[in-house]
Amino acid sequence: MQPLRKRETFFIGLMLFALFFGAGNLIFPPFLGQVSGTNYWIAIIGFIITGVGLPVLGVITIALKGSSFESVAKNVHPAFALIFTLILYLSIGPFFGIPRAMNVSFEMGAMPFISDDFHAVTLFIYSIIFFAIVYLLSLRPSQLVKRIGNVITPALLAAIVLLVCGSLWSGFATGGQAPLEEYAASPLTNGILEGYLTMDAIAALAFGLVIVSAVKERGIDNQRDIFRTTSYAGVIAGVGLAVVYTAIGWLGMQSAPTQMFENGSQILTFAANSIFGVTGTWLLGLIVTLACLTTCIGLVTACGQYFQHVFPGVSYRTLCFVTTLISFAVANTGLNTIISVSVPVLVAIYPIAIVLVVLALFDVKIPVRDSHYKGAVLGTAAISVYDGLRELGIEISALQSLFQAFPLYELGLGWIWSAVIGIIIGHFFKKHKRL
Numbered sequence: 104m105q106p107l108r109k110r111e112t113f114f115i116g117l118m119l120f121a122l123f124f125g126a127g128n129l130i131f132p133p134f135l136g137q138v139s140g141t142n143y144w145i146a147i148i149g150f151i152i153t154g155v156g157l158p159v160l161g162v163i164t165i166a167l168k169g170s171s172f173e174s175v176a177k178n179v180h181p182a183f184a185l186i187f188t189l190i191l192y193l194s195i196g197p198f199f200g201i202p203r204a205m206n207v208s209f210e211m212g213a214m215p216f217i218s219d220d221f222h223a224v225t226l227f228i229y230s231i232i233f234f235a236i237v238y239l240l241s242l243r244p245s246q247l248v249k250r251i252g253n254v255i256t257p258a259l260l261a262a263i264v265l266l267v268c269g270s271l272w273s274g275f276a277t278g279g280q281a282p283l284e285e286y287a288a289s290p291l292t293n294g295i296l297e298g299y300l301t302m303d304a305i306a307a308l309a310f311g312l313v314i315v316s317a318v319k320e321r322g323i324d325n326q327r328d329i330f331r332t333t334s335y336a337g338v339i340a341g342v343g344l345a346v347v348y349t350a351i352g353w354l355g356m357q358s359a360p361t362q363m364f365e366n367g368s369q370i371l372t373f374a375a376n377s378i379f380g381v382t383g384t385w386l387l388g389l390i391v392t393l394a395c396l397t398t399c400i401g402l403v404t405a406c407g408q409y410f411q412h413v414f415p416g417v418s419y420r421t422l423c424f425v426t427t428l429i430s431f432a433v434a435n436t437g438l439n440t441i442i443s444v445s446v447p448v449l450v451a452i453y454p455i456a457i458v459l460v461v462l463a464l465f466d467v468k469i470p471v472r473d474s475h476y477k478g479a480v481l482g483t484a485a486i487s488v489y490d491g492l493r494e495l496g497i498e499i500s501a502l503q504s505l506f507q508a509f510p511l512y513e514l515g516l517g518w519i520w521s522a523v524i525g526i527i528i529g530h531f532f533k534k535h536k537r538l
Contacts, residue, residue, distance in 0.1 A: 123158060125398030129367065160461075205395060212395075234399075269383075270354060314336055407422045476529070480525070490515065
């Protein structure tokens with residue numbers, strides 16, 4: 104079987120770009136641009152390193168294994184692999200990720216035109232329509248490239264280009280201001296941390312399965328060709344994300360001399376209104392809705408495909424319906440509730456997922472034993488799970504004093520050192536047979 108043509112790979116890459124480019128991706132860069140000011144170009148490089156680099160590495164990891172993330176996690180233990188992967192998919196799927204994206208779409212795409220008095224009723228009606236579209240477009244994964252890569256992504260990109268280019272000839276662009284203190288001292292480091300906080304590497308572990316499935320459905324069954332095609336698609340998506348992040352971050356930098364905003368959504372709303380007036384509000388609503396819609400379609404598809412692996416007796420259609428139904432129910436609890444519950448869970452599992460991805464990549468060239476995987480996960484979890492508890496307001500003074508000794512702990516990166524310690528300890532355990 105011949106490898107896919109470049110044109111097909113390109114559109115698979117566009118589909119992956121659209122799957123990644125959801126609500127969080129839209130609002131992080133503008134805020135980074137505002138606070139980094141004249142140091143924006145250094146800060147955005149840092150943001151791209153983690154905000155783009157980690158997700159692309161996640162996709163490549165799944166391509167290497169040719170299956171779900173569970174195959175990587177099995178190097179720790181089969182039971183851990185099943186439980187952790189289920190938690191991961193439930194977190195980025197029906198419990199948190201999908202409902203959050205839908206709510207952001209509603210808040211930025213619909214609420215500007217609706218009275219707050221009808222918020223609950225409108226949210227209910229909007230979510231019915233939104234999830235009906237998501238469910239219907241998720242039923243045929245083989246058509247995702249055609250529907251998203253060939254149609255929705257170009258429309259999304261066109262709207263973003265219109266917004267950014269409009270700023271060039273509208274007089275909106277006025278130049279950045281002096282950066283905030285932390286971005287004056289270390290813009291690259293803070294940009295890296297902001298990119299890390301998008302937590303897109305978790306979504307990559309689900310989207311990687313969608314991309315591998317899309318490649319296989321085109322008759323590619325050779326593992327080397329699957330890896331090569333998926334990696335190319337990941338690079339295409341990564342380049343697209345880097346360009347768009349840079350562009351909308353630049354909008355945030357330009358807005359700073361005019362007014363300081365509390366978040367990226369306010370910056371984009373201000374920019375759209377300043378450039379195009381009421382039409383700009385509609386344009387921004389279109390961008391947000393398309394971005395969130397494609398992300399939700401990808402997540403429902405990924406959950407349906409993975410859950411079918413876990414529950415082979417249940418049809419893909421049924422699993423997509425259940426995923427969508429749960430997402431609908433959770434979405435109607437409201438955005439603030441979803442965020443307050445999701446953050447502790449994501450803070451706890453995100454570092455573990457990153458460590459597993461990094462070890463799997465090293466495993467290609469350097470033999471990594473199961474004891475290394477176990478030590479790394481245990482070391483990482485010791486801090487990341489505690490960080491999750493801290494997000495819930497639970498602090499243990501003894502642990503707090505101990506973990507504060509780790510460099511970067513206060514920045515949420517102390518787990519890096521505990522993971523390294525875990526790997527070193529695991530190295531001295533007897534080599535076990537790889538699971």
